[in-house]
Amino acid sequence: MEIRNIAIIAHVDHGKTTLVDRILQTTKVFRDNQETGELIMDSNDLERERGITIFSKNAAVTYNDVKINVIDTPGHSDFGGEVERVLKMADGVILLVDAFEGPMPQTRFVLQKALQLNLRPIVVINKVDKENCRPDEVHDAVFELFFNLDATEEQLDFPTYYGSGKNGWFNDSLTQTDNILPLMDGIIKYVPPPKTNEGPLQMQITSLDYSSFLGRIAIGKVTRGSIKENQTIALMQADGSIKRNKVRELYVFEGMGKRKATEVIAGDLCAVVGLEDFNIGDTIADIDTPEALPVISVDEPTMSMTFSINNSPFFGKDGKFVTSRHLRDRLMKETEKNLALRVEDTDSADSFNVFGRGILHLGILVETMRREGYELTVGNPNVLVKMIDGKKHEPYENLVVDVPAEFSGKVIDLVTQKKGEMLVMESKGEMQHLEFEIPSRGLIGLRSQMLTNTAGEAVMAHRFIDYKPWKGPIPGRNNGVLIAKFGGVTTAYSIDKLQDRGAFFVDPTEEVYVGQIIAEHIKPGDLNVNAVEMKKLTNHRASGSDDAVRITPKLQFTLEECMEYIQQDECIEVTPKNIRMRKVVLNEEERKKSTRSMQSEAVG
Structure with missing residues (x-):
């Protein structure tokens, strides 16, 4: 039986997993009466919630007596370690591109790896049913991308298919059909059978x-x-x-x-x-004539975080695994299959330095662990610095932002503050397409600021380029935080009185502890506040003092947003049920002492 091995690569959200669904349905992998649902390959809960592929997966279908092994790869460069090794199993790739957005930074990242391995590409332009899509322009942009990545003549002569995964059709022209059979025939025609050498296993x-x-x-x-x-x-x-x-x-x-x-x-x-x-x-x-294949090399990590046991006053309330041994064993187990991750011991037996490819890479690990019942504390992310020729170098990224034209000025201003340099500015319909080169440090916390300043309209993507000379200090968070001065249950009365001081991360009747971050201050500088004060009850009423309390709902941060938000002296307590931000040193007096000693060291 003939065999074809094909990997599907695409930017996040360009329809990769939907295409795999269609291939599985076309080749009758499921019985006609079997309920399959959508996104069949994204089996992990986290993948379904976020709509991204994190782990590569395999499926195999038979079409016209040819066995096709389909490999679904992650589209995010944070999971580059996953992509690089999986492409070693393929002989061809389907590059899936959105008919409006065109090739994106992550597409470039994975495609480069595929071309270096001499894989035969097939280009599929998806979502041609969308309004204002531009399949012809996108085709030209894809050709340009191949050319820029030094594709061979044979790779540049790629076949192109158009269609809509959602509506279940793909064809080698823009004429709509009612199935994806032209693409299936294309896979058998253009992807070469696996190259095999003579000799022992x-x-x-x-x-x-x-x-x-x-x-x-x-x-x-x-x-x-x-x-x-x-x-x-x-x-x-x-x-x-x-x-x-x-x-x-x-x-x-x-x-x-x-x-x-x-x-x-x-x-x-x-x-x-x-x-x-x-x-x-x-x-x-x-066993008789052993010969090794070249070892797989994976890109180096660019970011590190400290993972420690949970030492907050609420320790052990939610989680099953809370000791440093549990934490260590789980991290070591993760390094076995997560190639781009590294774990190192620190001076303390309760803390570990974890190195990864970016905030999403590390965030997914923390999120997976908390769902498995682990409790831990994570510090703020730091980029890894290298000394090259005696000079300090840091990782740089290529940042692409698509934003409505009226917000482009704000975006440029924000990225420039973070030491980014603009390389490209062009119009795509009503959107402005901006490209920057920015230190990885500058990306920490940038997404939330950008969404706030563009009314949620900005779409940003980034990929690692290289290590370049250190850019100097980058301004961090502008505002301070409000810190719980006393532990206990928060009251609506206290929060109501403090609302003009900042935006709260807790609701009334939530339990807090001393040193927990409960709100963002409206000014720079931190403030210790009492959020657990009860209203003094007297037996006579004063006019106007019993107005109804109006509380603004709390700000809900995702784990990644917390990771981008915290500063050097803060950390995140992660348990199966809660994510709380707190100061590393909970006691106010001890915090002041440590700040004073750090300042005197800096002066000295």
């Missing part, structure tokens, strides 16, 4: 799965020879060591699941059960 482990029955499962593509059930193999690791191992069970992908197999030949993807102590990037080779 070689297979690289490119991703992991876990099952409570079978343990850890190694997934990859057999590049040479064949692998059999119960075969004894050599597991070749990155450090050069070779371990003898046995394949207990073999599975190939079929539909959305896996089917047991006795032998898998070169070119196909498979899952291997029974291996011990393997890592991503290891090579499974023939």
Whole structure:
């Protein structure tokens, strides 16, 4: 049976997972009466809520007697570690582009990786049913992008399909059909069969799965020879060591699941059960003539955060896993499959430095952990600085903002304050398309400020470019915060009196503790306030003093917004039920002492 391995790459929200849904439905993976719903591949709760793909996944369909392995990849550059290794399993890529937005920064990031691996591209321009879409202009922009990324002549001669994943049609012209069969025929025609070499077994482990029955499962593509059930193999690791191992069970992908197999030949993807102590990037080779494949390299992390145990007064109220041992074990387990993540011990046994690709990358990890029942404290994100030729360098990003023309001045002003430099300014219909080069530090907290200043209309995306010389200090948050002076239950009476001082993050009757951040101050500088004061009740009424209390609803911050909001002396308490911001030092007197000692050190 012939095989095709294809990865689908696209910017966030351009319709990648919907296209996979259509492929699965067209090839009758599900029975006609089976309820599948939408976004079948995004199986993780977090992926469904946010509408983004975080983990790459595999499905396999059969069309015209050809087996097509479909690999759904993340579109966000924060999950670049996931993308790079998964592309190693593919022989071709479908580049999916929105007919209005055109190629975006993240598209560029993944496409560059695919072209470097010599994968054959097919371009699909999606959402041509949308108003003011511009499929022809987008096609030209895609060609220009390929050219800028040094595509080969063969790669530049890419086939293009147009259509609408939502309405279930794709065609090689703008004529609407009633199915996606032209695209399926295109995959078989343009994606080459897997290249296989003659010789004994070689297979690289490119991703992991876990099952409570079978343990850890190694997934990859057999590049040479064949692998059999119960075969004894050599597991070749990155450090050069070779371990003898046995394949207990073999599975190939079929539909959305896996089917047991006795032998898998070169070119196909498979899952291997029974291996011990393997890592991503290891090579499974023939026991008699072991040869290793090149180790997978992944882009370096650009950001770090400190993860510690929860030491607030509300410690242990919500979570099941609260000790430093729980935290350490969970972080170490994550590094096994999350290649772009690194964990280091600190001077304290209760804290760990975690390095990742960006705020979203680290935020997803924290969110996943709290859903699993962990309690922890996370500090504010810091970019990683490198010394190059004796000079301090920091990561820079390419920032793209699409915004209605009337707000473009505000956006430029904001980004310039954060040490960004404008490279491109052009009109796209009624929208202004702006491109900047900005230090990664400048992006922290920028999204919320930008949405506030553009009435929520700005669409921003960014990707890492390179390390460049340090840009100097960047202004952080303008306003201070209001801090709880006393612990207890907040009262409507107190919050009502304090409302003119700031915008609150808590509602009346919420429990707070000393040192918790409960509101944003309207001025710079922090203020300690009493939010738990009860109204003094007397037995006579004064005219005008019993007006109804009017409380503005509290500001709800997501975890990422909290991470961008906090300053150096603040942290976030994360539990399965709550996310609270607080000062690192809860006691007011001790906070003042530590501030004074830091100031005297700075002067000294």
